[in-house]
Amino acid sequence: MHAQIAGDAREAGLREATREFVERHAIPREDPALAHDVAALDAVTRELRDLARRAGIYAPQLPRELGGLGLDWRQRAGVLEEAGRSFLGAPALNCAPPDQPNMINLLQQGTPAQQARYLMPLVRGEIRSCFAMTEPAPGAGSDPSMLRTVAERAGGGWVLNGHKWFISGAVGAAFAIVLAQTAHGPTLFVVDTAQPGYRLVRNIGSMDGYQVGGHGEIVLEQCAVGADAVLGEIGQGFAYAQARLEPARLSHCMRFIGRASRAMEIAQHHAAQRESFGQRLSELQQVQAMVADAHIDLHACRLMVRDCAQRLDAGLPVKHESAMVKVFVSEAVWRVADRAVQIMGALGVSDDTPVSMIQRELRPFRIYDGASELHRATLARRIFSQQLRP
Incomplete structure (x- = not known):
């Protein structure tokens, strides 16, 4: 006690x-x-x-x-x-992200040499990293089984060839954790970005902002790495990627609850000060309803996150729960930010306050770390196959 x-x-x-x-x-x-x-x-x-x-x-x-x-x-x-x-x-x-989940991979699967070379400088904030999985069509996206980047044995090491894009943190990263297909299955490789054959093509413009390292497009052409570049066991890349995604989703939810809360706080302050048609916006029932609904959404988000966090702390599996949390929170924080914009009117879509950027940031969350539609489909299949109680 x-x-x-x-x-x-x-x-x-x-x-x-x-x-x-x-x-x-x-x-x-x-x-x-x-x-x-x-x-x-x-x-x-x-x-x-x-x-x-x-x-x-x-x-x-x-x-x-x-x-x-x-x-x-x-x-x-x-x-x-x-x-x-x-x-x-x-x-x-x-x-x-992506440094936070990359630290998880290096802590759990990294060798002492890899941890000394990559993890510790990352921990100290001396370097940045990225996680390279997503590929242009017809490569891996929501379906990682479509992975087209390949790694083939050559001499005592490996040669990687592939094309990655929308790789958050890629611009200026010191190394990338790359998911590539091998003869024994998908495998993670730690690749120095200065390695010959590794090329950053561009920083892809996007609607969100403040993404450290942007969103890069990467080409790997005859990129040779040593045998010590393999992270964990050969053929276990999907399992390692999944192990990082579940806690990464939860961390995203925690951070974005804060972002949406701030947007609503700004909107509430605006509504309490702004007068229209002889009364303050905060006195209008439609505005009051939007504020109340926002607080209901945020309260539910916090409860779902806390429940999933407690399961993680207890060492319980959270595949099912983390998917539900990710779907609900990603959609709920968007609703909160959208209401904040609506309450603030033209000011809400301007750069004079952070609310507009908050909403732009929150929209992609329904796509990355697994689109809402994908999570709903996998949740439903699991429910029907196991006949889980609601």
Whole structure:
């Protein structure tokens, strides 16, 4: 009981410290000019990470022996939500994708040499990384079994050939974790981006912003790597990718609950101040209904996230639960941000407040980490095959 009380007190303190950091340091550094400027975003992130270390909130997801806070999943929920209030919060705490899930892969499957060469510089924030799975048609997208990138043995190592795109974090990344097909099945490879045969084609423009490292298109042409580039076991790439996706989805949900909450807070403040037709917007029943529905959605999101986090902490499988959480939260936070825009009118679609960018950020969440339609289909198949109770 005493340990639980102490843990709750620490969680509350870290959450409050994170909120103070975000309000004092991260939000004031936001600027629409940063949204698609990879180099400028990197510079601001480096500055904020130094401040986060001093504030004692750096790397909440990492074990203490690696310099993190050692929080379990339930404890992370509040901290990541507070960090997620700002576009710069999660990068500042070094708990943003794709580096965060890449750390999971390197922690779980990496050899000591790989951890020393890639994981520790990543933990310290000295380098960035990306995860290269998605391919142009007819390659892998929502269906990873369509994987076309291949890795063939050559001498004592491997040669990779393939085409990847929409690879978040690829611009300026020091290394990529690449999913490629081998004779023994899909396999993960750690590939230095300076390796001959690895080429970043472009940064693909997109509707979202503040993505550290952009969204890159990559070509691998006769890219030779050593045998030590294999991450984990040969042929286990799909299993490793799935193992990173379930917690990554949950982390996304935590951060985006914070983002949507901030959008609604801004809209509520606007509604309480703005007068139209002789009364404040906050006195209009239609506006009141939108605010109430937003709070209902956010409350449900938090409860679903917490339940899934507790299952992860207990070592229980969360394939089913994480899919449900991802579908619900991705759609609910979009509804919250959409209501915020509607309440604010023209101001809500402008760059004069962060609300417009928040909505643009939240829209792709219904696609990446598994589209809502894919999750619904797999959920239904699992339900029918096992006749699960509602």
